[in-house]
Amino acid sequence: xxxxxxxxxxxxxxxxxxxxxxxxxxxxxxxxxxxxxxxxxxxxxxxxxxxxxxxxxxxxxxxxxxxxxxxxxxxxxxxxxxxxxxxxxxxxxxxxxxxxxxxxxxxxxxxxxxxxxxxxxxxxxxxxxxxxxxxxxxxxxxx
Amino acid sequence: xxxxxxxxxxxxxxxxxxxxxxxxxxxxxxxxxxxxxxxxxxxxxxxxxxxxxxxxxxxxxxxxxxxxxxxxxxxxxxxxxxxxxxxxxxxxxxxxxxxxxxxxxxxxxxxxxxxxxxxxxxxxxxxxxxxxxxxxxxxxxxxxxxxxxxxxxxxxxxxxxxxxxxxxxxxxxxxxxxxxxxxxxxxxxxx
Numbered sequence: 001x002x003x004x005x006x007x008x009x010x011x012x013x014x015x016x017x018x019x020x021x022x023x024x025x026x027x028x029x030x031x032x033x034x035x036x037x038x039x040x041x042x043x044x045x046x047x048x049x050x051x052x053x054x055x056x057x058x059x060x061x062x063x064x065x066x067x068x069x070x071x072x073x074x075x076x077x078x079x080x081x082x083x084x085x086x087x088x089x090x091x092x093x094x095x096x097x098x099x100x101x102x103x104x105x106x107x108x109x110x111x112x113x114x115x116x117x118x119x120x121x122x123x124x125x126x127x128x129x130x131x132x133x134x135x136x137x138x139x140x141x142x143x
Numbered sequence: 144x145x146x147x148x149x150x151x152x153x154x155x156x157x158x159x160x161x162x163x164x165x166x167x168x169x170x171x172x173x174x175x176x177x178x179x180x181x182x183x184x185x186x187x188x189x190x191x192x193x194x195x196x197x198x199x200x201x202x203x204x205x206x207x208x209x210x211x212x213x214x215x216x217x218x219x220x221x222x223x224x225x226x227x228x229x230x231x232x233x234x235x236x237x238x239x240x241x242x243x244x245x246x247x248x249x250x251x252x253x254x255x256x257x258x259x260x261x262x263x264x265x266x267x268x269x270x271x272x273x274x275x276x277x278x279x280x281x282x283x284x285x286x287x288x289x290x291x292x293x294x295x296x297x298x299x300x301x302x303x304x305x306x307x308x309x310x311x312x313x314x315x316x317x318x319x320x321x322x323x324x325x326x327x328x329x330x331x332x333x334x
Contacts, residue, residue, distance in 0.1 A: 035312030036319060052312060105296065109303045109315060116304035121221040122239050124300060128222055 003126075003133055008075050010126035014118060015072050018111070022069065025110055026061030027053065033106040040099055064103070071134045078137035090141035097142065100135035107131065189324050191266060198317040202302065203263045211305065212252030215298040217243045223293045229286060255294070262325050270328045277332035288330040295322040 003011075018025060031052030033040050047056040067085055074081025089095050108127060112119045191199075220227050221239045230236065233247040242248060258276065265272040280286045299319060303310045310318075 032312040032315060036316045108300060109310070112300045112303040113307045113310050116307065119300075119304060120239075121218045121243065124218060125222045125239075 001129055001132065003075065003129055007126040007129050010123055011072060011075065011130045014111075014115070014123055014127070015069075017115065017118065018065075019069065021114070022065040023058070023062045025107070025114065026063075026065035027058040028061070029103070029107040029110040030057050030061040030064065032110060033103050036106065037102050040102060043093075043095060043099075068107075068134070071130075071137070075130070078133055079140055082134065082137040083140070086138050086141040089138050090143075097135065097139045100131075100138060104128070104131035104135065188267065189269065194313070195317040195320060196266060198314055199263060199266065199321045202306075202314075202318060203260065206256070206302075206305075208256040208260070209249075209253045211298070211301055212254070212256035213249035214252070215294065215301045216252035216255060217245075217248050218297040218301060219294045220248065222297060223290075226290055226293060229284065229290075259325065262321070262328075266321075269324050270331060273325070273328035274332060277329050280329055281333040288326070288333060291326040291329050295319075295326055298322065 034044075034050055034057070035052060041050055044050050044056070044060075047054075049056055051057070067082075070085075071078060071082060108124065108131070111127065112124075220230070220236060220242050227236050230248070230251075233245060233251075235241040235245060236248075261272055262269045280288075299315070299322070302318065303315070306314070
């Protein structure tokens with residue numbers, strides 16, 4: 001299920017719009033994840049405040065979207081492009097890879113709420129594949 | 144001596160992704176299943192908060208089944224093309240446009256939503272309500288239960304697009320819990 005040229009074009013097309021409100025989208029998607037999937041809170045117990053829209057959540061949402069922006073720019077070779085981030089997730093953060101799916105789902109839901117018209121089934125398909133490809137690249141160094 | 148299983152963050156033990164729930168068990172001397180308040184409890188009942196109940200009823204009461212159903216099914220067939228295996232006699236499913244415009248897909252999408260309606264009207268007994276449908280999906284339609292989750296996700300996305308900002312994290316959690324219970328009931332009679 002690798003990304004074909006149609007997927008890459010679709011991802012880049014919508015990313016133009018997403019990038020304009022990336023910080024908000026990241027914060028909202030992360031807040032959503034912490035509410036809908038409370039088990040993900042176990043990774044953030046070092047934050048003084050895990051509530052939706054709080055400062056740590058906003059900052060982290062921005063970081064995540066920054067990583068996704070990097071992935072879009074390296075879409076032709078995600079494994080190489082995300083190598084450093086993969087090492088970080090594998091050796092430092094040690095996020096269970098099942099959580100990549102969970103966060104992906106929350107970002108897709110957020111995109112649907114913000115871009116109801118643009119998030120067509122075709123865009124959904126390409127973004128679902130893109131997030132899966134990013135997750136694969138991020139998991140590369142795990143074992 | 145009465146034994147307690149410590150569940151420090153009980154709501155957090157609910158894995159919403161798969162709809163399972165870690166049960167709070169108290170083993171009394173008599174061996175009865177009780178809550179920590181000592182009241183007997185039907186171990187099989189799904190418990191809904193007032194918020195969850197109200198949210199589900201509200202979402203479905205405002206929903207146009209003949210719009211949302213077709214949109215969700217079409218999205219599922221497009222985003223997860225292998226699900227098309229169950230619709231060999233639906234005619235043209237060659238591309239997204241064909242799927243979205245296919246009248247049989249539309250009709251079936253509406254049928255599915257009316258099926259969900261039965262769960263909305265019987266929230267305290269979804270498992271029994273869906274016993275027949277579960278047998279149908281297993282014995283006659285031979286649908287891999289993993290597909291129920293895929294359709295659920297697509298339905299969540301369609302509803303999210305409809306409700307926009309109103310589809311908050313709390314609303315999403317309630318909606319996904321409801322769908323998880325439905326999916327679990329649908330898969331119950333497989334063997």
